[in-house]
Ligand SMILES: Cc1cc2nc3c(=O)[nH]c(=O)nc-3n(C[C@H](O)[C@H](O)[C@H](O)COP(=O)(O)OP(=O)(O)OC[C@H]3O[C@@H](n4cnc5c(N)ncnc54)[C@H](O)[C@@H]3O)c2cc1C
Ligand code: SF4
């Protein structure tokens with residue numbers, strides 16, 4: 076570890092000033108990003124050698140997974156259980172639920188497969204809220220402009236415009252399903268919605284439900300999915316490979332049913348991947364705010380089948396992850412703490428950055444303090460202080476989730492600072508899609524954090540929850556439409572596909588001299604790897 | 619490093635570091651976790667539910683493993699998630715007519731009338747929600763008050779598991795909360811914006827030049 080100031084000394088330094096002085100900025104923001112943002116690190120980027128995005132920059136850890144061998148081979152399919160459906164949705168977060176509900180609503184027969192239980196996802200963890208331009212003084216145009224600027228002008232303008240325009244319709248849809256939003260005044264104007272400010276926005280435009288917006292959203296979505304007779308739900312059935320037809324289009328997927336420990340082949344007319352992000356890869360050795368299942372599975376499979384990716388070297392590190400105690404390391408402290416007046420203070424008792432500067436800048440500034448030996452060390456954990464004392468005794472009431480977290484840390488946030496360090500939070504890039512969520516592979520759609528292009532190279536607070544629903548619904552509708560068209564042509568069940576694409580991929584791996592012993596998707600992030608139960612002679616008797 | 623203690627998880631004795639949660643202790647084991655894990659400490663997904671018996675105690679309590687710190691001699695068993703097969707289906711659309719609220723609730727959750735006030739649900743709840751009171755309020759038709767009690771429910775289903783009458787209290791609570799939003803929430807700003815968009819106004823110009831300022 077870099078040299079750091081011991082916790083006790085740092086506390087003394089903190090309390091030496093009534094108002095911590097602001098350390099003069101030595102670097103411009105762009106220099107700060109170039110020198111200290113984890114994305115800029117020399118070993119944070121490599122070029123993809125094979126596949127549709129060959130030659131593009133990508134984080135090396137992710138590249139190793141993208142350019143890896145499959146978990147299964149042809150024999151595994153032989154004894155597998157066979158199923159078929161119009162639309163197969165993979166992933167049980169907000170994007171998957173929205174896609175499944177919309178496809179079912181559009182008349183399709185739907186199967187939803189999730190690795191964990193439906194709802195155990197990044198979506199349920201979201202605290203801050205969701206953006207929608209509703210105020211008379213606001214407009215979808217301003218929403219678009221803010222996000223375009225926030226994404227360093229790199230977003231796909233068509234996708235971003237669709238997201239901003241869809242926002243009011245998404246909020247209506249959520250209310251129709253029974254989601255609540257915080258109200259300024261329930262009795263005026265049909266329920267006056269509360270708008271909150273997000274970093275990088277020209278207007279207050281975040282809608283929320285307390286500081287557990289994602290929980291409120293996900294419990295409503297999950298209940299609706301579970302009660303929808305047109306959706307068959309497969310919990311604990313991770314996708315291990317996609318299926319392809321001879322023309323290279325997607326034919327469904329191979330799942331691994333954990334309960335019965337066997338493979339399941341699902342032939343689908345259309346397949347939607349909504350498997351979320353990759354925080355659990357702990358890129359650059361960072362802790363993460365993400366849920367257990369965020370292991371880039373969908374990215375790996377889509378890429379192997381021929382779907383292009385973009386911005387795979389742009390990740391969001393949230394400035395305020397818990398640094399101490401170690402067991403809560405990486406857990407998120409919402410931006411709301413800083414908007415409420417909490418300060419960032421180094422080991423010398425100095426502030427070193429405007430707390431509400433863009434997230435990437437604040438994270439880089441924290442990392443610079445730590446690199447320069449002005450970080451703080453507590454029981455082996457390195458970080459800087461988030462001084463919440465200014466929030467006062469009302470903190471518990473205004474930010475219940477923060478108070479709950481502080482309680483678990485054994486800290487009284489109205490009297491002591493918390494130790495924080497940046498945490499890997501969000502995957503900015505992902506699979507290239509069109510306005511209906513279609514990828515470059517026919518029959519394969521994507522929605523949610525797995526996709527790229529909507530936010531450019533940096534996402535603003537509240538736009539992820541919006542994006543997953545706007546594009547989840549678009550993908551669901553489109554998949555249902557395409558499945559219906561296919562059914563008109565032939566009423567037979569969808570054709571069975573194979574894994575010819577895997578064999579092609581293996582030849583490419585060999586040609587490029589890449590290590591074919593690495594297998595992906597990872598499925599579970601821990602040390603221990605899951606052993607997939609192979610079909611044997613006894614298999615036939617199992618049923 | 620500090621001393622280690624021992625706990626038993628699903629019948630297997632493992633070493634644990636004091637201060638760690640049950641969930642993190644289980645993660646360090648040599649079998650990969652494929653269930654009963656999600657948010658890993660935030661305490662919002664409800665997947666890590668388990669039964670915990672402390673050393674020397676007779677009765678076991680239901681807990682969230684990610685929010686419970688290990689203690690020497692603890693016995694832990696995780697509780698699988700399953701989809702009960704006696705669910706009553708409803709669609710959000712069915713909840714629109716608030717005049718039908720009471721008969722509809724009785725139809726959707728007929729078991730509600732059978733509550734025996736055993737408090738099993740209250741004891742099970744890791745969020746300390748007064749579940750039984752919520753069911754009593756709902757049964758007596760005080761729907762808003764009942765709904766409000768389930769505001770912080772994480773849908774861990776422990777109360778549903780505990781209930782001898784199959785009432786599924788958290789699903790009753792969520793049903794009531796949803797009905798409330800579906801029937802009452804009509805924000806004026808949202809209605810106006812949707813209407814503007816329906817008229818074809820407010821299209822976005824994707825080429826609008828936003829300044830490339832850094833701030
Ligand atoms: C702590 C936290 C706070 C956040 N706060 C906000 C906020 O306030 N506002 C905002 O807009 N955004 C926020 N975000 C970001 C936002 O929550 C996510 O980007 C978004 O919810 C992603 O939705 P998703 O459906 O694409 O993925 P997820 O919700 O992560 O769902 C992915 C699903 O796919 C499943 N899956 C993964 N692999 C497989 C596989 N192989 N087979 C089958 N299923 C698989 C996963 O288990 C999971 O159920 C936050 C994120 C975190 C982590
Ligand atoms: S009310 Fe039931 S489902 Fe909700 S948190 Fe309590 S025990 Fe879990």
Ligand code: SF4
Nearest residue numbers: 733734736737739781
């Ligand atoms: S567990 Fe069921 S029967 Fe017992 S008090 Fe709760 S709701 Fe009533």
Ligand code: FES
Nearest residue numbers: 657658664666684
């Ligand atoms: S892992 Fe989500 S509540 Fe414990």
